[in-house]
Each structure stands twice: as structure tokens, then as C-alpha cells.
Amino acid sequence: MNEYLIPVTISCTLITLSYIALKLRNRILGSMNEMVVVPLYTGIASLLMILLPITNEPAVTDLRHIPILMAGLQLGLPVALLSTLPPAAFILLIDGVRGVPDLLVGIALPAFISALMHRKEYRSGFERLRLGDGVKIIALLFLVKIALGFFTLPVPWPEYLQLNAYLFVISLLCLVVLVALHNDENKNWLLQRQLELEANQDRLTGLPNIRSFLEIAGNMLKKRQISILMIDIDNFKNFNDTLGHLQGDHLLRETGHLLRGTIGEKDYIARYGGEEFIVMCDSVDSRRLASLASRLCHAVAAYPFAGREIQPGQAISISIGISIAARPEDDLYRLIAEADKALYTSKRSGKNRFTFYESSTSATS
Template sequence: ISWSLICIWILALLIILLITQLRNIFWYSGAFFCSCYIFTLFVLMTGQDTASYSWYQARLFETISTLFLIFVLFCDVFTLYRQSNTKYLNSYQNSIRDPLTRLYNRSYFYDSFTALLPAIASGHPVSVIVSDLDHFKRINDKYGHLQGDKVIQFVSKVLQDSVRQNDIAARIGGEEFALLLVNTSPEVAQSVAERIRLAISQHDTESSLNQLPEPITISMGVFTAIDLSISVEECVRRADEAMYRAKSAGRNRVVVWE
């Protein structure tokens, strides 16, 4: 019986070695497990009876191999869980972010605005800033769409660096962006928009590290929601209307909806 068991374990070890070629730690643990049992059976065959010292040695190797295999299985399960969780997080982030700028996308912007309605009801105003690059079509026509993408990415970086961590910066159109400023009054929102406008207009090709082929400007509209009498869509529409007023007034300016 012992020799039969040894042959079976050797066969199992050979199959693992030939088929898996020990591609990862799981198969290493399987080969180690088989080797330990083969060694255990040889140790048992050298003993005179089950109460001999050899029997305790065999049990020790058997226990060590079993615990090692259990440990490896737990490590594999944890690794698979971590990889699965990472893939889920990456997939979720890709679903809510714009692929070019890594700002949030339009749907996430509206979902976040809707989630802030309880805060507005509690007396914490939420300001919306809608902005649009001035004469961006000329950039695409003159320098090409690849350069246009670099301009979009540069502006997105300025917007992201200009807001707090709990604020939302989103790309809601081709060259149109929106900011959602939590617990922000109209005066503060106007100040933030003005700071962004100046930061963008003051850059040129050299200071932007060749991301801007020429100086650009941006027009921005601001609206602040202070109660629930106005819907989310209407808030964004009013900020958008204020932005178009800024364009009509000569561009490169901030207009607060009144």
C-alpha cells in the first residue's frame, strides 16, 4: 500500500511539473505538497511501528506541507480579490471620467449635483461655473486636432488645480467645462472663476511648455443655487446662459447670472 501511494504521489508530482511548469506560486506549493507526502511515506516505511519516532517525523512533514498549501491558497484568494477590486475601481473610474482630460464626465457631474440637493436644502449654497474656450475652432483649424487636444488638456489641468478636493471639475462638451463648488457663495464663486480666467489667459507657448500654440482665453458663467425651487438642469442652464452673455460682451470675462 505504501509503495502504491508513493507511486501515485510521484505521478501527481510529474503531472504538475509537466503540465503547469510551475508558472506561479500556487503550482510551486502543489509540487511541494506532493514532495512532502512522498517524503512522509518514505519516513513511515522506515519506522518499525506507528509509535516510533519516524511516525512523528512523518506527521510533522505532513502538517507543514498542509499548512503551507493552506497559506498559499489564502494568498491566492487575497491576490485574486485585490486584482478584481483594482479592475472594478479602474472600470468605475473610466465610466465617470472623460478619457482625454480625466476630468469627470457630464453624467457624473449631473449625478453629483443631484446628490448635493440635501446640502442645498440645509442652507449650504452650491455654485455652478460653466466655461467655454474662446475661438477654439480656430485652434483646431489652424494647428490641427492633436494640438487642440493639448489645449483641452492644459485647460483641464488648470481647472482641476483651481478647485478643492470635494468640488467637481467636469468636461461637459467639446471645449465646454463645468465646475461644481460645494458650499460656495456667488461672490466666492465669481472670485474662483476670475482666478481661473486670469490663470489661463496669462499663459503662452513657453509658459505652457508648448501645450498652447498661442495665448487663449475663456468665457465663464456663474450661478449659485441657494434653495430647491430651481431644478438641477435649470441651474446649469442659467450658468450656461451667463457664459453666453460673457461671450456676447466680448469674451474673456466672467458673468454672474442675475
């Protein structure tokens, strides 16, 4: 009875270690995790499997290859090869040069074979691991091992085939469970990411929402000076009331997309609410800000929006208010309020223009 419980116990141990690894991966993100933490943990798991053999007769059999197979399938060859270092060092320390064949077949070979089935989408976590890829890896690995074993024959040929068939079944069952476990955990991670994205994204325009903007701008303002641009679509109520809310929503989406493509790479735009947008600019130079605001006004006025002919001047236009932080760690909410005041100065001064809060003077675009 104990002989049948041993592989079950070892498999459960391996699955538990893999579950912990999944939790670590989702909590510790970044290149350091992939290139240091994951290979180290995977290598230790493989080493533990060496210390927990399933059988010793007629030859030593263990599951050292499973953690490395999972690393190669999910993260590719570099991570899989790094994962081989701990078990390889242990084998060389115990067996010396005599352990090299065992190292190549039991450790290095699984790393290369699993990497053949790796897809770049697996690394990002946005695609489920395909069970078929795992089955192909196990089948290919044991076909190669059987072919190599034909020339070495550590045990009689019938016993060697029986031993590998036994290990193939156990490995396949472990890999099926691990792939299912990974996909289930990854599904929860994706759901969490989706919820975070929805919490920080405006559903209508696809732009970040004001919640996300306040967090990003607040963190930036702690480090350096920034500028705030408040942008409002002129006469939006007339457009919305005349053509309907669907056309109004379409105008908001197109305007948001146009503004995002016009601002600088280091600038950050969000939908403030209604027909208003807000931009965080990394520049505090008034000439550069004036140039940016002018480009935004011209880009919107020149764009062939559907329904623009019903607006004054037969064009869609925007008004902008600009506020510049006097120092790092300035009050973000005060900057937004100042930009908002400057925006309404632009509105009262004829629209289709920008105004700096400091001087309260307008410039027609």
C-alpha cells in the same frame, strides 16, 4: 481511506470559508469591515478549524493558523491580532491556563509571522498577493514551531518531525490555493473598479465626465445650496483648425489640469463636452465666486500654452457663466442651463470674463 479524506474535507471547508470572506470583503468596504467584520469572521474560521482536527494521534493537529496567516499577510498585524480573539477565548475557556502555550504557538505566533510579510499594497487590493511570501510564512512558522517543540517534545522527536512535516505540506497546499483564489477574485474586483472608473472619467482630460458630475452635484444639491460654473475656451475652433486636432486635444488636457489645480479643495470639476468644463462650487457667496472666476480667468490667460500666439491677444482665454442655487434641492438641470446662458452672455460681451446669471451683468477679468 477515511484517514486520507479527512484533511481533504477540512481543507475544502477552509477554502469555502475563505471564499465567502473574500466576497464579504468586496461587498462591505471601509474601516469597520477591516477592523470588525474581517477579524470576527477570520476568528470564527480559525475556531472552526480547532473543532475539526486533521489527526488526534500522536498529537492533535489542525489548521487553525491558516485563516490568521491570510489575515496577517493581506491586512497586517492589527487585523491578525484581532482575529486571534475568538479562538484564544475558546482555548482559555476549555483549557484555562494550561492552554496558554497552545494559544501562543498556534494562534499568536502565526499572526506575528504573517504580518512580517505584509505589504501596504496588499491592503488596498491593487497588488496581487505574492505566493513566495506565503511560502516564506509557512516555512518560517514551522521552523519556529520545530525549534520550540525541541524543548517541549509533546511526542517522541521522530514522530514530532513527521507530524510537522505532514502539517507543513497540508498548510502549504491550502495557502497556495487560498492565495490563488484571492488573486483571482481580486482580479475581478479590480476589473470592476476599472470599468467603473472608465464609465465616470473623461478619457481625453482625465477629469470626471458629465455623468459623474451630475451624480455628485445632484447628491450635494439635496443637502445644501451649490453654485455652478460653466467654462468655455474662447476661440477654440480657431486654435483647433489652425494647429490641428492633436494640439487641440493637448490644449484641452492642459486647460483641464490648470483649472483643477486652481479651484478650491471642496469644488468639483468635470469636462462638460467639447471645449467646455463645468465646476460645482460649495460656496454661494457672490464675492467668493467672483474671486474664484477671476482667478480662473487670470490663470488661463497667464499660462504659456504652446500655440497661444495664433489666438486673439496672443493668449488663451476662457469665458465663465455662474448660476447660484436659491435653495437646497433646487433643479440641477435648470442651474446648468442658467450658467450656460450666463456663459454666452460673457461670450457676447467680449470673452475673457465671467457673468452671473442673476444679474446678467459681466465683469472683465
